[in-house]
Amino acid sequence: MLLTATLSLFVGVADISMADIIGRDMDKLALITISRIPRTAALILAGVGMSISGVIMQQMTQNKFVAPTTAGTLEAAKMGLLIFLIFIPTAGTAVKMLLAFLFTFMASLLFLAIVRKIRFRNVVFVPLVGLMFGGIIGSVTTLIAVRMNIVQDSNAWMMGDFSGILQGRYELIYLSLPAIAVTYLYANKFTVIGMGEEFSRNLGLNYRTIMNIGLFCVSLTVSAVVITAGAIPFLGLIVPNVASLLFGDNLKRTLPYVALSGAIFLLLCDIAGRVVIYPYEIPIGVSVSIIGAVIFLVMLLWKK
């Protein structure tokens, strides 16, 4: 990760080399602190946050294919953001965050309620329901956007993109840090949750509380990421799955790997997006979803 992070610091339209930093070239140092460092930090946090959210959601629903993308979580955050932008655009960022958070939290609650109803737990069926659910939330958002005549703009706002990240405009993403920390502290309990409600109650766990903590962390992280960078699809789906194939299911042990590989994956996608059509950029939403879709399909089709 250190390697990719360093690479991310030095890839960009303006040429910056180690020598410039050591030689204290003021312009270039300013560029680094204003743009490159925030961008790299945001990428790392988003990568860690989204992949960890994916892990928690997968444990809570006991399903490998549930993630912010396949449970309507991203769509809910988008909806909160859009409603903020339309109705109270002058209120501060705190309100924006709160609104997006509330929407994601409610959508996740609703989704969990739906999942609990599904007795027929086919692995693929749950995410199918989740995708339909996300589609509905999305269609409401679109309806609002149509009425306001901002469909194109709202699409632009929602596209995951780190190129607009500058010092002073991305700090909200640090809100995901406490959520990540809490997740790590509770890692063992989430592992147990993944074994089912009866089982975890038998082991003396307060199932409801842990579920709520999980929901809270996921909603906080996802809404913080969506507000700063936009929607990043697939990340929460692929990284945890690959990690669990490689390292197993004991969260206490695998969480660091998941977090690291999430960050690396996102950094690599971002660097790729910056290099491919240099000096322009492909938004990360696009590069991640292309690479992610391919990996996911390969996983699905080649798995026994």
Added chain:
Amino acid sequence: MEKVGTIRRNLWVAAVLLLITASLFLFLNMGNNWAFALRLRGVKVAAILIVSCCVAYSSVAFQTITNNRILTPSIMGFESVYLLLQTIIVYMYGDTTFRVLSSIDNFLLSVASMIGFAFLIYLLIYRKGKNNLYLLLLVGIILGTLFNSLSSFMQLLIDPNDYFIVQGKMFASFNRINRDLLWPSTIVMSVILIAGFRMTRTLDVLALGREQAINLGVSYNRMVQLFLVIIAIMVSVSTALVGPITFLGLLVTNLTYELFRTYRHSVIIAACSLVTAVTLLGGQFVMERLFNLSIPVSAIINLVGGVYFIYLLLRVKKL
């Protein structure tokens, strides 16, 4: 299971309801130039009827093969393919789109790419000897998500003025149906519908489940594939004709199952076509006369259908 008499009565009620909405739609507030108004509205009614039959048949058949009531073929990503194609066209030609590409070419291109997409997924799954239907759906969805992000990326790059062409295509509309397209698609759809209706008995057997169907002498895999092909054609033609209405199938099939408690597909599909036509005509009527065309009809249907879907999920004991 209710008595045959109740079902027949309900069918009659639905048919009469359809007649009433259709005549309301056709004859209310005709104005002076009634010939013109009638021709304009006649095209819409005809299109609605075709689309209704397609949506009803494809959704019911799809739900029977997948053996559950909350999935519809639109989940497989047909609409993303359609949208991506429209975006690419506008991206390439900008405001000259209409000059370069006639609506017939566009229609053929859309149908061809959607059917091509469906066959690609089928090949991908069946070539590997896997017969997991859910896997098929998931692959469709993943590709759909991929196409969606590609289209939103291209939509960023499109001139806002040209973007309105794309936006017009994002929502189903019965207001801009090309009359030249109506006849050929009616003929094609009638042929497929008649063929489809002759196979409703097979659907009855498939509804019993894979093992039962095989026991009863139905070649399960071949039949499922055949139905998937029919569904792909129907969805493609109706989407290319009017545009995407994602949750229509969901709404109407479940309404139909509520109103007509039977397992005979010939009845269910006929009833569902009636319900769909009434829904669409009603929606179009409300949209034209009450909202003055300010909201796309598909947006209303998506909203109602979506809310109904969530209600359905939360109400039932288990799925």
